[in-house]
Amino acid sequence: MWNSSAAGSLYISKEVKGVVEEEYSSRVIDGRSLAKKVEEEVKKGVEALKAERGITPGLATILVGEDPASKMYVRLKHKACERTGIHAEDHNLPASISQEELIAHIQQLNLRKDIHGILLQLPLPRHLNDKEAMLAIDPGKDADGFHPYNMGNLLIGNEGFVPCTPKGVIRAMEEHGIQIQGKHAVVVGHSNVVGKPMAAMLINRNATVSVCHVFTQDLKQYTLDADILVVGTGVKHLIKAEMVKEGVVVFDVGITEEDGKVYGDVDFENVIKKAALITPVPGGVGPMTISILMQHVLMAAKGTCKA
Amino acid sequence: MWNSSAAGSLYISKEVKGVVEEEYSSRVIDGRSLAKKVEEEVKKGVEALKAERGITPGLATILVGEDPASKMYVRLKHKACERTGIHAEDHNLPASISQEELIAHIQQLNLRKDIHGILLQLPLPRHLNDKEAMLAIDPGKDADGFHPYNMGNLLIGNEGFVPCTPKGVIRAMEEHGIQIQGKHAVVVGHSNVVGKPMAAMLINRNATVSVCHVFTQDLKQYTLDADILVVGTGVKHLIKAEMVKEGVVVFDVGITEEDGKVYGDVDFENVIKKAALITPVPGGVGPMTISILMQHVLMAAKGTCKA
Structure with a gap:
């Protein structure tokens, strides 16, 4: 039973507890505890990679502007990086940035050896072209899996970054x-x-x-x-x-x-x-979504998912 | 009615004629005449491109070995090029070629300005890796639309080469x-x-x-x-x-x-x-498939479908 222990129940929100009658509780897929499991695996992988090859996986998040919801999502991802031992960098760019400046910024991150995953938080301010910006991300650092190259590999059954x-x-x-x-x-x-x-x-x-x-x-x-x-x-x-x-x-x-x-x-x-x-x-x-993102950054750092 | 004229009936095979009763004949989608229509459009486009910009669309087909079915398919594609005014080159490589040699050959074609479409006829001999070879094709010359980059654009609704x-x-x-x-x-x-x-x-x-x-x-x-x-x-x-x-x-x-x-x-x-x-x-x-291939080569030559 997912919430039979005090520890387990920490992962279930009050809203869910309120409406789920006891007889149905075993039917609930507990995303928080699954995410915790995935994060534990990532944490072990990160530790092993540091110990064996001296590599610390690194994620750069790019947030353009100050949208509150986007800020919250970025914060959640940074917290997950902290929990799993991934180095996280917050690239908060001004809303006034031009398309060329944004792309130049992405290209710099593409070149950095200590950054293995790049995440462009969407939506972008209206004057920017998100498709073009996404295309600028090195497919081998595309932790979100949205680059057409990775999407195409998904479609033909070679699932890498998805x-x-x-x-x-x-x-x-x-x-x-x-x-x-x-x-x-x-x-x-x-x-x-x-x-x-x-x-x-x-x-x-x-x-x-x-x-x-x-x-x-x-x-x-x-x-x-x-x-x-x-x-x-x-x-x-x-x-x-x-x-x-x-x-x-x-x-x-x-x-x-x-x-x-x-x-x-x-x-x-x-x-x-x-x-x-x-x-x-x-x-x-x-919660599962964010834990998979961590998994992708580790994969990128290990080079097991080259694009 | 698709086969009411003598000219139209040229496009219907004897097998079909034999089994389709007259009352159902209007239900048949005549792929040969549709293909002819598409090829006519391509032919006009090729003529305009030659006249206006001095560009002749070029397709290079790569056939490794001597598989009879593959040879036939390549021949059909070359005939379609002839009909539409597309320059076609037959790169028939020996079955003994190595993966490195095949990829080097593709890379040379990628660089040629007079070749706008590259078609790698599959299947390859067993000792060759078809996925890796396909990846070597410039996505902007991928007339077959099988490159992951183009497949991914298809999946996200940006249909270019498909x-x-x-x-x-x-x-x-x-x-x-x-x-x-x-x-x-x-x-x-x-x-x-x-x-x-x-x-x-x-x-x-x-x-x-x-x-x-x-x-x-x-x-x-x-x-x-x-x-x-x-x-x-x-x-x-x-x-x-x-x-x-x-x-x-x-x-x-x-x-x-x-x-x-x-x-x-x-x-x-x-x-x-x-x-x-x-x-x-x-x-x-x-027949429709081949006419679309011709359309792709024209698109590539016009640069209207850049990858």
Whole structure:
């Protein structure tokens, strides 16, 4: 049971505790404790790399401007670096920076031997071109996995640096022994950050994959047949209990903030009654994403994931 | 009607003529005449490029060894170059060539200003690494669209050089005014050459996309619901009439040779009775693929598709 011990319960938010009845609690995928496990692995790998080869993995985050949400995300990543022993640098550039200056900055980081991962926090201020900036990142330092070169390798089944959120979902499936091959996986949302790379990873693992989104005519028809359901749309409680079948495994990648509270894309309180396993929001996919980012920086520093 | 004129009927193979009853003939997507249309466009583009900028598009094909099927495919591509005014070079390398020699050869072609497209005919002899060789091709000369950089741009919706067969299918849909957005498109087969890029293109165009393959547990469940069905498995007559719904649009990308005859993945003779539109084999998707390759070489020469 994920929260049977006092230590375990630390990782479950009050919101989740409040709504999950005791009989369903074993169905919750505890993203915080999985993330902790991944971070422990990374920490050991970092220590070994320092001891054996004298290399300290380094991550440079680039934040342009002062957007509060972006600042918070960058802070969370720096904290994870601290926990895992990764050297983290905060490159906070002024909102007034030009495209050329931003690219020159990225190119300098590409050349630095002590920086193994580069993370460009999005969104950028409107006058900057995020696609072009992303392209400037050395694919071998692309810890976020968004560079077309890495995305293409993902599509053809050579998964190296891949987007962290869907990789976190895959890791959670592995941890829970969920079979993917031959299962019907339904992905709701077709963004470049979640839906499309998630679909590619599931296809690479031989799931039958259906990709649904805002243009899908009868969403329920697909979700009702899903063995595995991954939802990333940003629509609060889009997925209701009557839209899933008994025994489904649900990953909720959505986040909606409303009146200081955070909601997922899944009506957790009711869907859990039919699900075999389900991630809460918060405390599910979010923490996993950051731990995978740490894993990528370690991979880059070890040179096991050359692009 | 596609074969109402003597000229039109030249493009329909005898096999197809034999089995298609007159009442169904308007349902056949005539790949040869569509390919001819695309080639005419390319030819005009090539003439304009020569006249306006003095540039003749150039394609170099690389064939390693003497595989008869590969030789035939290369020959077909050279003939298409002739028809469209593209300069074609046949680089037939000995089967004994080393990986280093092959890559050096590709790198020389990368540097040549008169060569805009490079096509490495697969499969390579066993002692050579095809993935590594493919990576050596300048993504900006990757007429086949298989380079990870181009595959990644495809996945994130920046379609430049993309695999020619699925692009031919999309063009055929456009020519026939087939709506993609909101439709349920089922792709059978998840190869890197057809299934996965096809799925990505359909997702980019807002279809609900299901990807099925050899691990799918109940194929019929998916195909029966398809508005658009693309099949590329190499399994002769995998798709029977009872597996599709009335009004489906079918693209058959499969080719099986048996006793000197060529078969598709779809039981054409029976499926056509339920289909709104369907491609035959031969004379369907195959000719389209080559015409798209010509389009890519022109795009590369014009510099409209820089990688």
